Amino acid sequence: MPELPEVETVVRALNASLPGKTVSAVCSMGKLRLPFDAGDLTRRLAGRKILGVRRRAKYILVDFPGQLALLAHLGMTGRFRLETTGTPGQKHDRVAFLFEDGSELRYSDARRFGFIKLACLPRPGGFPGDLERLGPEPLERSFTGDVLLASAAGRKAPVKTFIMDQKIVVGVGNIYASEALYGAGINPARPAGLLSPAEWRRLAAEIKGVLRRAIRKGGSTIRSYQTVAGTEGGFQRSLRVYGKTGGECPRCGGRIESTRLGGRSTFFCPGCQV
C-alpha cells in the first residue's frame, strides 16, 4: 500500500486538478473500514468548492470552506481516479464524488482497509483531532536523528518496528523502513534504545533521502498502487533490498536475507547491516 511517497504523489495530482471544483453529490457503492453515509456527505458538501488538497502522514485532506475537510486514508489498496461522469465504474469502486463541471472523483479499494470521513478543523489549515497523536513529518527540517534518539530512550522494540510506529515518525511503512535501514547500514532487528547518536543521524538522513527520491519517481508500485492517472510509480526499480531475498547486495556482494519483525516481512543484508 501507499506509504508517504505514494500518498504524496496522489495528493500532488489531486491538488493539480480538484481545487475550484464544486461538489454536486456523493454516491456510495460499497462499504469501507469506517461506515460512511453518502447522503450525509452530499448534504454537507453539495455546493461547496474544493479549496485544496493536503497530506499529513499517510492521510489525505481535501479542504472545503468553513473549516470542513474530507479526511481519507488509502489503507492498503485505496486509489483515487478522476473521470468523466458516465464512465463505467470498476469492480472495486466504493465512493464517487460528482462535480458540477461533469467530472467525477472515484475512490476504489479492493481490500476496504481505507476510509473517508468528514472532519471539522479547529482552525483553517489545521488538522482534525483524529490526527493529533501522530509523530513528526520526516521531511521537515526539524526532524533529525536527535529527535529519534530522544524518543528511542529505553525502547526495546526492533529499530525497524520502531520507525514504522506513526507516533514516532509518520509516513515510513514496510518498504521504506527496510530501504532506509539498509542505506544507514543498521540491522533492522537491533533494539531501538541501543542505537548510537551517530546511527540515528544516519538513519534520519536515509529516511529523508529515500522518501525524497521515491517522491521524485512517483512512488513504488509493488502490487496494487497506482497514481491518480492510473499509471505505475517508478521507484520500485530503485529498491535495493525490499523483495530481493537471495539477491546480491549492491554494496558488499553478499546475499539479501528476509526475516519477520513485528509480523511484517523485513529485508536486509547481514553483511553490511550490523
Place this chain on the structure above:
DNA sequence: ATATTCCCCTGGAAGC
C-alpha cells in the same frame, strides 16, 4: 507505557 499478536478484507501468486 510498551511490546506482541491478531484481525479487518480481497486478490494474486505459488505450490501441489
Place this chain on the structure above:
DNA sequence: TGCTTCCAGGGGAATA
C-alpha cells in the same frame, strides 16, 4: 486446470 495455502505497502484493538 483446479484447489489450497500463503502473502500483501496500514492501522487499530485486544492481550500480556
